[in-house]
Amino acid sequence: MVDPAQNGLRFRTDAPVSDPAVTVEAFAEQTNALAVRIEPGEDVRLLLPFLDRLRLVEVNFPSFGDGRGYSAARILREAGYTGELRAVGDVLVDQIAYMKRCGFDAFQPDELLDRGDVENALSRWPDVYQPTADGRVPIWNLRHG
Amino acid sequence: MKILTGNDLKTGAVTWWDGTGWSLHVADAADVGDDADAILAREEAARRVNAAYAIEAELTASGVRPAHIKDRIRGLGPTVRPDLTLKPEDPDAVREVI
Amino acid sequence: MYQYDHYDQAMVDARVAEFRDQCQRRLEGKLTEDQFKPLRLMNGLYLQLHAYMLRVAIPYGTLSGAQMRALGNIADKFDRKYGHFTTRQNIQYNWIKLEDAPDILADLAKVEMHAIQTSGNCIRNISSDHFAGAAADEIIDPRPYAELLRQWSSFHPEFSYLPRKFKIAVIASETDRAAMRLHDIGINIVRNDAGELGAAFYVGGGMGRTPMIAPLINGFVPLDQLITYSEACLRVYNRYGRRDNKYKARVKILVHELGAEEYTRQVEEEFALLIAQSIEPPFAELERIRTYFDEPAFDADASDELDRTDPDFAVWSDRNTHPHKTPGYVSAVISLKPVGGIPGDATADQMRLMAELAEQYSFDECRVTHTQNIVLPHVRKADLFALWQKLDAAGLGTPNLDQVGDIIACPGLDYCSLANARSIPIAQQISQRFHANGKGEILGELKLKISGCINACGHHHAGHIGILGVDKKGVENYQLSLGGSEAEDTSLGKITGRGFDEAGIVDAVETSVDVYLAQRQDGERFLDTYRRIGMEPFKEALYG
Numbered sequence: 001m002v003d004p005a006q007n008g009l010r011f012r013t014d015a016p017v018s019d020p021a022v023t024v025e026a027f028a029e030q031t032n033a034l035a036v037r038i039e040p041g042e043d044v045r046l047l048l049p050f051l052d053r054l055r056l057v058e059v060n061f062p063s064f065g066d067g068r069g070y071s072a073a074r075i076l077r078e079a080g081y082t083g084e085l086r087a088v089g090d091v092l093v094d095q096i097a098y099m100k101r102c103g104f105d106a107f108q109p110d111e112l113l114d115r116g117d118v119e120n121a122l123s124r125w126p127d128v129y130q131p132t133a134d135g136r137v138p139i140w141n142l143r144h145g
Numbered sequence: 146m147k148i149l150t151g152n153d154l155k156t157g158a159v160t161w162w163d164g165t166g167w168s169l170h171v172a173d174a175a176d177v178g179d180d181a182d183a184i185l186a187r188e189e190a191a192r193r194v195n196a197a198y199a200i201e202a203e204l205t206a207s208g209v210r211p212a213h214i215k216d217r218i219r220g221l222g223p224t225v226r227p228d229l230t231l232k233p234e235d236p237d238a239v240r241e242v243i
Numbered sequence: 244m245y246q247y248d249h250y251d252q253a254m255v256d257a258r259v260a261e262f263r264d265q266c267q268r269r270l271e272g273k274l275t276e277d278q279f280k281p282l283r284l285m286n287g288l289y290l291q292l293h294a295y296m297l298r299v300a301i302p303y304g305t306l307s308g309a310q311m312r313a314l315g316n317i318a319d320k321f322d323r324k325y326g327h328f329t330t331r332q333n334i335q336y337n338w339i340k341l342e343d344a345p346d347i348l349a350d351l352a353k354v355e356m357h358a359i360q361t362s363g364n365c366i367r368n369i370s371s372d373h374f375a376g377a378a379a380d381e382i383i384d385p386r387p388y389a390e391l392l393r394q395w396s397s398f399h400p401e402f403s404y405l406p407r408k409f410k411i412a413v414i415a416s417e418t419d420r421a422a423m424r425l426h427d428i429g430i431n432i433v434r435n436d437a438g439e440l441g442a443a444f445y446v447g448g449g450m451g452r453t454p455m456i457a458p459l460i461n462g463f464v465p466l467d468q469l470i471t472y473s474e475a476c477l478r479v480y481n482r483y484g485r486r487d488n489k490y491k492a493r494v495k496i497l498v499h500e501l502g503a504e505e506y507t508r509q510v511e512e513e514f515a516l517l518i519a520q521s522i523e524p525p526f527a528e529l530e531r532i533r534t535y536f537d538e539p540a541f542d543a544d545a546s547d548e549l550d551r552t553d554p555d556f557a558v559w560s561d562r563n564t565h566p567h568k569t570p571g572y573v574s575a576v577i578s579l580k581p582v583g584g585i586p587g588d589a590t591a592d593q594m595r596l597m598a599e600l601a602e603q604y605s606f607d608e609c610r611v612t613h614t615q616n617i618v619l620p621h622v623r624k625a626d627l628f629a630l631w632q633k634l635d636a637a638g639l640g641t642p643n644l645d646q647v648g649d650i651i652a653c654p655g656l657d658y659c660s661l662a663n664a665r666s667i668p669i670a671q672q673i674s675q676r677f678h679a680n681g682k683g684e685i686l687g688e689l690k691l692k693i694s695g696c697i698n699a700c701g702h703h704h705a706g707h708i709g710i711l712g713v714d715k716k717g718v719e720n721y722q723l724s725l726g727g728s729e730a731e732d733t734s735l736g737k738i739t740g741r742g743f744d745e746a747g748i749v750d751a752v753e754t755s756v757d758v759y760l761a762q763r764q765d766g767e768r769f770l771d772t773y774r775r776i777g778m779e780p781f782k783e784a785l786y787g
């Protein structure tokens with residue numbers, strides 16, 4: 001496992017949360033917990049009542065082909081979550097640009113990513129078609145000023 | 146007999162393990178016995194073949210014949226385009242694989 | 244026709260660069276095949292039976308002459324001088340090298356084309372009515388909505404790792420020429436009582452192992468909510484579609500398991516949240532796109548007369564044209580189903596000829612149909628004879644649209660690594676049989692569709708007569724089904740009984756057709772007779 005801050009894969013300036021991420025169930029009960037990990041089948045909306053104390057959400061990708069975590073991320077951002085949103089697990093360089101668009105701002109891949117490949121991936125798209133959680137202005141709006 | 150087949154990573158061409166390398170011709174296929182997994186793992190890792198797998202075949206009078214029609218068609222080419230098969234001159238080639 | 248602006252071009256160019264980089268990393272060993280596979284699939288690159296296969300997107304089936312010509316040139320330069328038009332209005336090349344793939348994508352990008360999302364578990368190429376913008380019966384041209392959806396779905400970051408592939412069709416007429424209700428989402432642009440345009444959403448249709456006809460989930464989504472509503476449909480699917488079993492992962496299973504009502508409720512709930520996010524494109528964008536689909540400059544004085552002196556031409560023009568909304572014009576259909584030929588295949592030369600004819604006779608436009616033919620949508624009746632002569636000379640003048648010889652066939656075991664049995668030889672034999680015995684001439688409309696496996700790329704469930712290839716202990720075997728339709732009266736065919744071998748299936752089709760010929764009443768098509776008399780008489784004749 002690679003620490004996001006160490007590997008240049010954390011795109012935030014605040015100090016990282018060092019608390020261990022607990023399960024969604026535990027998080028609801030432990031009123032002082034700041035960090036949670038959500039698994040693909042879990043309903044991310046269960047976290048919405050706790051947005052004010054939530055500082056870190058780890059979204060687990062046990063396999064890169066399971067795309068539920070992309071929806072989880074966007075839902076959190078749409079609901080106003082501003083803390084760290086970290087993709088962990090089978091996170092590959094060819095997925096991180098899409099993840100970032102969905103609101104992830106930190107990546108903790110199981111296997112080390114090549115720095116150059118990461119930079120390429122993140123600078124690849126000159127523009128975007130759809131508005132998502134990253135705040136980029138979509139082509140649709142650029143066209144109409 | 147047990148033989149190995151896959152595709153060339155760069156060109157996609159169908160290939161057959163001939164005992165030392167990958168041939169375009171099923172006729173060259175070598176019996177791998179119990180070594181299938183070891184050869185497949187080694188060759189895939191070295192990217193000398195892609196999506197390779199082991200199949201059953203028999204040795205007939207006309208050569209190595211894969212047990213399944215799918216692999217026989219792979220060994221020849223599309224039956225509906227004899228001109229694009231590996232044996233465009235052989236009028237019986239298509240009938241022999243189906 | 245839609246034309247890229249610098250934004251669209253930059254996106255497609257970026258994709259070419261990305262895929263070049265990904266191919267490079269694969270060849271260097273930085274990506275395993277497992278990691279590379281979804282990436283190449285999202286660029287339409289499969290590993291098939293004989294080589295890599297590249298599937299190129301033809302958005303809503305519309306092509307300019309220059310684009311059709313480029314497709315022909317690619318067939319020459321990188322493949323074996325031909326291509327295969329598919330039931331999803333795309334084209335496939337069968338003999339591609341991985342190392343050439345990025346260069347092919349670059350050639351495509353030069354003519355505003357791509358292979359983006361033509362495979363993979365993402366939103367696929369949007370299909371539409373092949374007579375869009377020409378048909379006398381349409382409410383409005385559906386393609387601007389399809390184009391908007393194309394842009395929305397391209398590189399959609401949330402929906403690129405869905406449980407399974409996702410297909411959308413958009414039509415805008417009562418007559419369904421796009422098998423709309425057999426898509427994951429079928430959208431029909433309709434007018435409400437107040438005369439406003441909106442989108443009727445049908446979700447959860449599909450063929451494959453478990454064929455289903457999509458239920459209507461919302462009869463009128465205002466057009467300024469089209470994207471938001473689509474997003475809600477997809478998000479519910481992405482979150483709750485099954486991922487434990489690939490055969491149960493399509494949205495049709497989710498809709499079926501939840502029930503259409505509950506799925507709709509969840510979509511509406513998600514929609515209510517999403518609408519607050521203001522993700523809908525500005526309405527001006529739809530207007531901008533629409534201007535590209537303005538009617539061409541039709542000649543108001545074009546003669547509505549057709550010189551039918553040549554009897555062969557008269558037959559072709561009766562069968563292979565479709566009424567146009569403008570007097571003096573027709574849509575002409577070029578059959579890619581010569582007797583005994585390979586359905587949907589066209590040579591590089593034929594593609595270039597069709598490009599030239601589109602430029603000369605059809606305002607620089609052609610269309611690919613889901614029945615694997617090519618349409619020249621806007622041909623002056625006065626030009627039709629000249630057009631036909633050129634087509635006929637090139638082997639493209641077969642007069643068999645919607646007839647028994649106009650068979651849909653998937654590539655089957657001749658090309659496809661998933662196949663159980665060959666499809667093409669069956670199509671060839673049936674087409675030859677009905678040509679030789681003359682019955683083809685007297686049958687009228689008969690839609691025959693063949694798939695080489697249960698994935699149903701050949702739409703066999705929706706054939707008036709459907710044929711499915713199965714593997715019977717290593718031997719090719721074929722199941723026959725009757726009574727399917729993909730038109731506005733959508734229905735799924737029923738299997739007649741035990742399967743047949745290669746020779747047997749051709750006989751069985753003829754036997755079924757003979758039952759129809761003996762029983763048909765005035766003006767009935769095969770499908771009508773089947774629906775009236777039911778399966779029994781056919782079973783009796785087949786298995787006796």
Ligand code: SF4
Pocket residue numbers: 653654655656659660661662663694695696697698699700701
């Ligand atoms: S139906 Fe089956 S055999 Fe035919 S193209 Fe589709 S996957 Fe291949």
